[in-house]
Amino acid sequence: MRYPFPVGKSDFIQGDEAIARAAILAGCRFYAGYPITPASEIFEAMALYMPLVDGVSIQMEDEIASIAAIIGASWAGAKAMTATSGPGFSLMQENLGYAVMTETPIVVVDVQRGGPSTGQPTLPAQGDIMQAIWGTHGDHMLIVLSPSTVQEAFDFTILAFNFAEKYRTPVVLLTDAEIAHMRERVYIPSPEEIELVERKLPASEEEAKLPFGDPHGDGVPPMPIFGKGYRTYVTGLTHDERGRPKTVDAEVHEKLITRIFRKILDHKDEIISYEEFMLDDADVAIVSTGIVSRSAIRAVKILRERGVKAGLLKLNTVWPFDFDYIEELAERVRKIYVPEMNLGQLYHLVKEGANGKAEVELIAKIGGEVHTPMEIVERVVG
Amino acid sequence: MYMKSAYEIRDKYLRKDMLPTIFCPGCGIGSVLQFTLRAIDDLGLNQDEIVWVSGIGCSSRVPGFVNFDGLHTTHGRALAFATGIKLANPNLKIIAFMGDGDAAAIGGNHFIHAIRRNLDVTVILINNFTYGMTGGQVAPTALKGLRGTTAPYGQFENPFDIAGLAVAAGANYVARWTVFNYLQGINSIKKALSKEGFTLVEFLSPCPISFGRRNRMKTSPELIRWYQKITVPLAKAKKMKPEELEGKIVIGEFADRDRPGLVREYREYIKRAKKMMGWEE
Numbered sequence A: 001m002r003y004p005f006p007v008g009k010s011d012f013i014q015g016d017e018a019i020a021r022a023a024i025l026a027g028c029r030f031y032a033g034y035p036i037t038p039a040s041e042i043f044e045a046m047a048l049y050m051p052l053v054d055g056v057s058i059q060m061e062d063e064i065a066s067i068a069a070i071i072g073a074s075w076a077g078a079k080a081m082t083a084t085s086g087p088g089f090s091l092m093q094e095n096l097g098y099a100v101m102t103e104t105p106i107v108v109v110d111v112q113r114g115g116p117s118t119g120q121p122t123l124p125a126q127g128d129i130m131q132a133i134w135g136t137h138g139d140h141m142l143i144v145l146s147p148s149t150v151q152e153a154f155d156f157t158i159l160a161f162n163f164a165e166k167y168r169t170p171v172v173l174l175t176d177a178e179i180a181h182m183r184e185r186v187y188i189p190s191p192e193e194i195e196l197v198e199r200k201l202p203a204s205e206e207e208a209k210l211p212f213g214d215p216h217g218d219g220v221p222p223m224p225i226f227g228k229g230y231r232t233y234v235t236g237l238t239h240d241e242r243g244r245p246k247t248v249d250a251e252v253h254e255k256l257i258t259r260i261f262r263k264i265l266d267h268k269d270e271i272i273s274y275e276e277f278m279l280d281d282a283d284v285a286i287v288s289t290g291i292v293s294r295s296a297i298r299a300v301k302i303l304r305e306r307g308v309k310a311g312l313l314k315l316n317t318v319w320p321f322d323f324d325y326i327e328e329l330a331e332r333v334r335k336i337y338v339p340e341m342n343l344g345q346l347y348h349l350v351k352e353g354a355n356g357k358a359e360v361e362l363i364a365k366i367g368g369e370v371h372t373p374m375e376i377v378e379r380v381v382g
Numbered sequence B: 001m002y003m004k005s006a007y008e009i010r011d012k013y014l015r016k017d018m019l020p021t022i023f024c025p026g027c028g029i030g031s032v033l034q035f036t037l038r039a040i041d042d043l044g045l046n047q048d049e050i051v052w053v054s055g056i057g058c059s060s061r062v063p064g065f066v067n068f069d070g071l072h073t074t075h076g077r078a079l080a081f082a083t084g085i086k087l088a089n090p091n092l093k094i095i096a097f098m099g100d101g102d103a104a105a106i107g108g109n110h111f112i113h114a115i116r117r118n119l120d121v122t123v124i125l126i127n128n129f130t131y132g133m134t135g136g137q138v139a140p141t142a143l144k145g146l147r148g149t150t151a152p153y154g155q156f157e158n159p160f161d162i163a164g165l166a167v168a169a170g171a172n173y174v175a176r177w178t179v180f181n182y183l184q185g186i187n188s189i190k191k192a193l194s195k196e197g198f199t200l201v202e203f204l205s206p207c208p209i210s211f212g213r214r215n216r217m218k219t220s221p222e223l224i225r226w227y228q229k230i231t232v233p234l235a236k237a238k239k240m241k242p243e244e245l246e247g248k249i250v251i252g253e254f255a256d257r258d259r260p261g262l263v264r265e266y267r268e269y270i271k272r273a274k275k276m277m278g279w280e281e
């Protein structure tokens, strides 16, 4: 297969471009979107590439339609993605919940900018962490990944598709305006180097009859995509294993929702990924995600030079969250700092995880600039 | 025209384990469903290649009762979901079964844009002038003066003419009937299903429970008689003065054209892209 960009070599590209190329290599063949800064370049790249690989790229009337279209495409068998930023992500929330409830594999990229409302369209922020995790209504579970470099934006996009397919779930890729527009060297692997996961399809008529069952015991039902003669009914209403609406049956509701939680939480170890820098002997830990982690690494180095035993925990997965691991960490260190580009979102999760075993302090910054390393250092050394 | 018995149609196309339906006695949705199934049957379409899509409302429950692939989505969004299904697998034929509130209020934007793109879909629209499922609030189709729980003193806004809207937005086929015009209705659905691009068949459909009760028409026959009174066939309407048409609804076939559908346009677009990039051998 021919690709509309060089593969098997490095290229100097923006984060948004990296996401588009990764999606194509991950097998995404349906993209629907609505323009918004700083996510538009993802759409523009998809518009350029998709027809060349016989995929679809379509500009919908709004973000509600965009996510709806990719859910439809997924049920028609395609790997599908949309990308947006805060205001558009808000519009997608109802259908994000629909994707959770109907267990539809999709990838939604949210390139964060300053909010609330139209806010700071061109500037980075991390204000959508809560929205990504808890934006839709009702009890729900999904996966949220957060890259901190352009290379990670590329790698995590592939990961996002793999998780979506493997667990039949929406996956949110949470980046920001800084990563979106920054150019970095990215290794674009050739297809043979990439391990791709494809959704489980029904192996038999029996399995196809239980589109929301658990025939394999892993919580993930095989997905009977449309047009194969299975005659599957998919609804956002509470439904039984066969997909039949059972809206007032408490047991059916509980069984469905707990399985949707379980299929992800039971595989937490595989889904959750983080990186530790100099954390083994640390006395002070910094916990961060996304773009801020880059300043935090530098801050750790400066702090070490100054004799402070600092370490960094960089979260690649924001949700599900490893509360237990944070508690373990809190037992080992004296204090945890959480630098983030909002007034405290990741902070709440870390604090809950720390469970009082260590003091947790927020280093908030808003307005559109990433923390400088010194801003973090100064807070730590007081 | 030879008509199969309703039992035959039922046994062939409905999901027995889902019956009975949620529809109230006298509701018109069942009739329109029957027309649609008869049209499919008459055309001999492959059941495995049709996907039913719907939003939220009484009418949107229909895909649950028919033995086809079906996507029961969020309120008003059916056509946006349908866009993804159709473009991702153009071999599938899509029927969107929608309510008037679903299609023209919350879904109004998706509706006009699906038509603008000429999305290959057949919309079967249940116009009962009300929000049936939520208990009788006014819909954007409600004629002035009609009552709903959110306009207890009679609707004061202007109604949408959904079929007219669809014609203006560029649909390939548009027809409107009442559930009483069953032969025209079935024929229109057959025509709609046979064409590419966006096709719409709107039905004025009785909702005695949420709507009729509040407008002094407690039973379906009363509503049908009222529909007969307020509807005017297109040919006759053409000869009437605007004043005479006040408060009337025109029925008939409003558009029948053959603009290329979205799937065809996108295929051409792919070809153009490859050519422009020098990818064509």
Ligand SMILES: Cc1ncc(C[n+]2csc(CCOP(=O)(O)OP(=O)(O)O)c2C)c(N)n1
Residues within 6 Å of the ligand: B056, B057, B058, B059, B060, B075, B098, B099, B100, B101, B102, B103, B126, B128, B130, B131, B132, B133, B134, B139
């Ligand atoms: C986002 C959203 N808003 C409101 C509702 C509540 N709701 C359910 S059905 C419905 C209206 C249904 O009316 P219509 O589309 O005319 O269909 P009918 O029930 O008359 O067939 C509404 C407002 C909802 N489910 N979702």
Ligand code: SF4
Residues within 6 Å of the ligand: B022, B023, B024, B026, B027, B028, B029, B058, B059, B128, B132, B133, B206, B207, B208, B209, B210, B211
């Ligand atoms: S409320 Fe009206 S539209 Fe809904 S099922 Fe009853 S009669 Fe039909």
